[in-house]
Amino acid sequence: MTGKGNTKRSGRMMAVGLCAAALAALSVVPAQAHGASRPAPHWQLKDSGTAARFRGLAAVDRDTAWLAGSGGTVLRTTDGGAHWRNVSPPGAGDLEFRDVEAFDARRAVVLAIGEGEASRVLRTDDGGATWTETFRNTDTKAFYDCLAFFDRRHGLAMSDPVDGRFRILSTHDGGRSWKVLPSAGMPDALEGEAGFAAGGQCLVTSGPRDVWLATGGGARARVLHSADRGLTWEAAGTPVPAGDPARGVFALAFRDRTHGIAVGGDYRADQASPRAAAVSGDGGRTWTSAAQPPPAYRSGVTWLPHSRTTALAVGPTGTDLTTDGGRTWRTVDPGSFDTVDCAPDRACWAAGEQGRVARLEP
Numbered sequence: 001m002t003g004k005g006n007t008k009r010s011g012r013m014m015a016v017g018l019c020a021a022a023l024a025a026l027s028v029v030p031a032q033a034h035g036a037s038r039p040a041p042h043w044q045l046k047d048s049g050t051a052a053r054f055r056g057l058a059a060v061d062r063d064t065a066w067l068a069g070s071g072g073t074v075l076r077t078t079d080g081g082a083h084w085r086n087v088s089p090p091g092a093g094d095l096e097f098r099d100v101e102a103f104d105a106r107r108a109v110v111l112a113i114g115e116g117e118a119s120r121v122l123r124t125d126d127g128g129a130t131w132t133e134t135f136r137n138t139d140t141k142a143f144y145d146c147l148a149f150f151d152r153r154h155g156l157a158m159s160d161p162v163d164g165r166f167r168i169l170s171t172h173d174g175g176r177s178w179k180v181l182p183s184a185g186m187p188d189a190l191e192g193e194a195g196f197a198a199g200g201q202c203l204v205t206s207g208p209r210d211v212w213l214a215t216g217g218g219a220r221a222r223v224l225h226s227a228d229r230g231l232t233w234e235a236a237g238t239p240v241p242a243g244d245p246a247r248g249v250f251a252l253a254f255r256d257r258t259h260g261i262a263v264g265g266d267y268r269a270d271q272a273s274p275r276a277a278a279v280s281g282d283g284g285r286t287w288t289s290a291a292q293p294p295p296a297y298r299s300g301v302t303w304l305p306h307s308r309t310t311a312l313a314v315g316p317t318g319t320d321l322t323t324d325g326g327r328t329w330r331t332v333d334p335g336s337f338d339t340v341d342c343a344p345d346r347a348c349w350a351a352g353e354q355g356r357v358a359r360l361e362p
Contacts, residue, residue: 043319043333043350043358046081054351055299056110056200057339058102062347067357068097068110068200076128078105081349081359087128095120099200101149101175109134109175111147111157113197119144121157123175135169135178142167145195146203148211149175156181156230158203158213161189166213168230185232190218192245198267199300199314199339201251210257212284216240216248216264223249223262225284238278238287240264246271249278251339253311255303258283261326263313265297273297277313279326292328294320300339305346314340314350 048054048067054075056068067075067084072092075084089095095112102108106127112120119137124130135157137144142159149155153174159167165186169178194217195202202214213224213233221242224233240262241247250264260280265273276298277290298315313320313329314337320329338352348360 042361043335044081044361045356045358046077046084048075048084048355048357050075050084050086050355052355053338053353054355054357055098055198055338056100057341057349057351057357058100058108059341059343059347059349060102060104061343061345062359064102064105065341065349065357065359066100066102066108067351068100069351070096072097072112074100074108074110074128076105076108081357084357085128087124089122089128089131089133092122098197099146101147101155103149103152103174107152107174109147109149109155111144111200113144115143116140119159121147121169121175121178132176134171134176139167143194144169145197146200147175148203148205150205150208150211150229154208154229156203156205156211158195160194164188166195166215166224166233170230181230185226187224187233187235190215190220190222193218193222194245196248196250196264196267196299198250201253201300201302201339202249204252204254206254206257210254210283212252212254212260214249214252214262214264216242216250217245218248219243221248221262221264223252223260223280223284223287227257234285236280236285236287238262239275239289240278240287241266241273241275250297250299251301251313253301253303254284255308255311259308259325260284261301261303261311261313261322262287263294263298263301263315265294267297267299269316277301277326277329290322290327290329292330294318294329295331300337300341300350302340302342302348304348305342305344312340312342312348312350314338314352316352319350
């Protein structure tokens with residue numbers, strides 16, 4: 001999830017430390033593969049027991065993670081992915097969950113996307129045993145894409161433009177209630193501009209007040225930034241290709257309020273995605289193309305915790321690694337994932353189609 005200050009699990013930091021040199025040898029192995037010790041971290045696939053597509057992922061720590069996906073599916077593990085409990089909300093089979101933000105092993109908030117009442121927010125306080133619907137969209141013009149939290153109480157959700165401007169929901173009680181923020185501080189949207197509900201990272205936070213919103217579909221792919229929890233925003237263009245409903249910035253990651261990475265491209269498999277990554281060193285006011293971007297469309301990105309230079313990006317055609325702050329990327333695994341997330345204890349998880357989920361093993 002975004003807003004990683006929400007969990008404080010540091011006991012395993014030394015054991016799970018990820019150095020950039022070791023990450024360069026990243027590989028995927030099935031969960032059943034054991035035996036000879038491996039000198040480098042690798043994706044270890046976990047059996048989720050389902051064929052749902054998981055675009056929502058919240059890494060709490062090495063043991064605990066939440067998944068949210070198609071068919072109203074929500075899964076939770078508390079033993080490092082050895083077992084997954086189906087904690088899907090009752091009657092949610094027609095919903096498409098695309099984002100989940102978890103505070104710990106018991107408390108989480110999930111977002112369902114879609115037009116009108118298909119967009120909903122639900123919260124659990126007992127590990128998914130019970131769920132409470134805390135928001136249901138009643139505006140037929142709204143379509144919610146992503147949500148993010150600054151801390152355990154304050155969070156936002158974003159909708160595609162309504163009446164020419166992106167719509168922002170706000171919560172001050174951990175997602176138990178929501179209100180639409182005034183649109184006066186939101187810049188006008190470009191024609192055709194929208195967000196992408198592709199991996200739960202089109203809205204991200206860093207610190208107590210800063211939040212960024214990724215867009216595509218318009219003439220330019222933009223990143224909007226707010227320093228006051230969504231009340232006022234400034235828009236900046238990026239070099240990521242746009243000009244088509246299938247192109248734009250799909251995911252963002254900020255390691256602090258200054259240094260950010262944007263990834264995206266064209267999600268169509270038969271279309272090239274040049275300049276699929278960009279970096280910012282001034283809080284998103286300006287963006288520069290990666291000198292060596294990922295070779296194809298990417299839908300998820302995350303910084304390695306406690307690293308100033310290392311990040312991972314994922315998409316349908318592979319995982320990419322940067323060790324220089326997003327300036328250059330190289331593909332380190334060809335497997336398909338839609339989203340990736342790392343916890344404060346340096347545990348990283350990835351998830352995607354056909355129930356694929358993996359944890360980065362030291």
